[in-house]
Amino acid sequence: MRIPPFESFYEQNKDPVFAHLRRLLGDGAEDAFQETFLRALRAYPRLKDGRHLRAWVFTIAGRIAIDEARKQRPRGAMPELAAEDGLPPHAELGPLTDELPPKERAAVVLRYGFDLPYDEIAAALGSSEDAARQAASSGVRRLRERSKQP
Amino acid sequence: MNTVPPTLDARFRAEAAAEGLLDVAYDVLESPVGDLFVGVSDRGLCVISYDTDAEDQAERLARGFGSRVLRSPRPIEPTKRQLHEYFEGKRRRFDLDVDLRLSRDSAVSCSRSSAASRSARSRRTAHSLPARASLGPPVRSERS
Numbered sequence: 001m002r003i004p005p006f007e008s009f010y011e012q013n014k015d016p017v018f019a020h021l022r023r024l025l026g027d028g029a030e031d032a033f034q035e036t037f038l039r040a041l042r043a044y045p046r047l048k049d050g051r052h053l054r055a056w057v058f059t060i061a062g063r064i065a066i067d068e069a070r071k072q073r074p075r076g077a078m079p080e081l082a083a084e085d086g087l088p089p090h091a092e093l094g095p096l097t098d099e100l101p102p103k104e105r106a107a108v109v110l111r112y113g114f115d116l117p118y119d120e121i122a123a124a125l126g127s128s129e130d131a132a133r134q135a136a137s138s139g140v141r142r143l144r145e146r147s148k149q150p
Numbered sequence: 151m152n153t154v155p156p157t158l159d160a161r162f163r164a165e166a167a168a169e170g171l172l173d174v175a176y177d178v179l180e181s182p183v184g185d186l187f188v189g190v191s192d193r194g195l196c197v198i199s200y201d202t203d204a205e206d207q208a209e210r211l212a213r214g215f216g217s218r219v220l221r222s223p224r225p226i227e228p229t230k231r232q233l234h235e236y237f238e239g240k241r242r243r244f245d246l247d248v249d250l251r252l253s254r255d256s257a258v259s260c261s262r263s264s265a266a267s268r269s270a271r272s273r274r275t276a277h278s279l280p281a282r283a284s285l286g287p288p289v290r291s292e293r294s
Contacts, residue, residue: 005212005219006172008205014159019152033154034162041171044218 001050006041013057020058020114024065032068036061052123055116059106059124062114066094096143103127104139111136163222173216175225178202182237190225191215194247198229214252 003009017036021029039060047056093113097105103125110121122132167175174196176189187207189197196215201207208219223230228246235241 003212003217005208005217007208007220010220015153018154018158022152030155030158033158034165037162038165038169038171041166041218041220045216047217 003044003047003050004053006044009040009044009053009057010037013054016054017057017061021061021065025068028068032061032064035064039064052120055120055123058114058116058120059110062110066109069094097139099146100139100142104135104142107132107135108139108143112140163220164224166220167222167225171218172220172222172225173218174211175220175222176204176207176211177221177223177226177230178204179226179230179233181233186233188226188229188233189219190229191249191251193249193251195229196249196252211252 014033014037018029018033021032021036025032036057040057043060047053093109097108100108106125107121110116110124111118116124118129118132118136121136122129125132125135127135166172170192172192174189174191176187176197179186179188184200185202187197187199187202187204188195189207189211197207197211199207204221211219232241232244232246236244
């Protein structure tokens with residue numbers, strides 16, 4: 001599918017992306033919003049297909065939100081879940097999934113942190129829907145196993 | 151609350167242009183002869199048209215210059231200022247860089263006078279593209 005002019009892409013996605021970032025980051029959303037669309041703009045000429053642009057930009061926003069959340073909570077700090085009711089799911093998942101293989105980690109975070117459907121996750125990962133489902137479930141299995149270890 | 155605040159929207163559009171990430175920046179300007187769609191590439195003015203259907207124009211510009219077409223007022227400022235001076239009668243010639251890559255099938259009508267070309271050559275010897283162009287008089291002054 002043809003790539004639309006950036007203006008159309010931006011107009012169609014700016015409000016959903018902003019709402020999403022607000023849920024994840026609260027007041028930090030504005031900088032993350034600008035960074036998301038600048039990053040999208042830099043990568044835009046390399047896009048080959050205009051079909052999954054929403055999933056694509058949500059993935060970019062997700063990565064930026066994870067980076068932001070990391071900055072707010074230094075790596076290695078113990079997650080104090082009880083005290084962090086207000087934290088968005090992805091921010092909890094970010095540190096917890098640190099050691100998963102990249103694809104499984106992305107699938108787990110997109111599915112359970114961002115609540116994306118599998119077809120959009122598949123688009124974001126550049127794989128089939130089955131592969132996305134499998135990556136998410138083996139990621140979760142791996143997390144379970146790890147949590148059983150002392 | 152969950153829609154992009156206008157200030158943030160404007161900030162992104164300005165930053166996109168400032169970082170040189172746009173193939174074409176455009177805006178729609180008000181003028182005494184009606185609204186004008188004005189587009190600027192990294193080489194200069196590439197479209198000025200009475201057809202202000204931004205979606206159509208953006209599609210066409212994306213085909214001609216690249217997909218990164220965005221409404222962004224700042225790069226249009228020099229054109230806007232000169233048009234304003236022109237319509238106030240304070241300017242007769244335009245002093246703008248122009249990008250003629252699409253001019254054959256676009257609404258840009260640029261006549262390059264020999265004087266303009268000479269001044270372009272003498273002032274900007276390093277540039278191979280015409281650096282100056284005269285735009286024809288607007289419809290209204292033609293009639294008057």
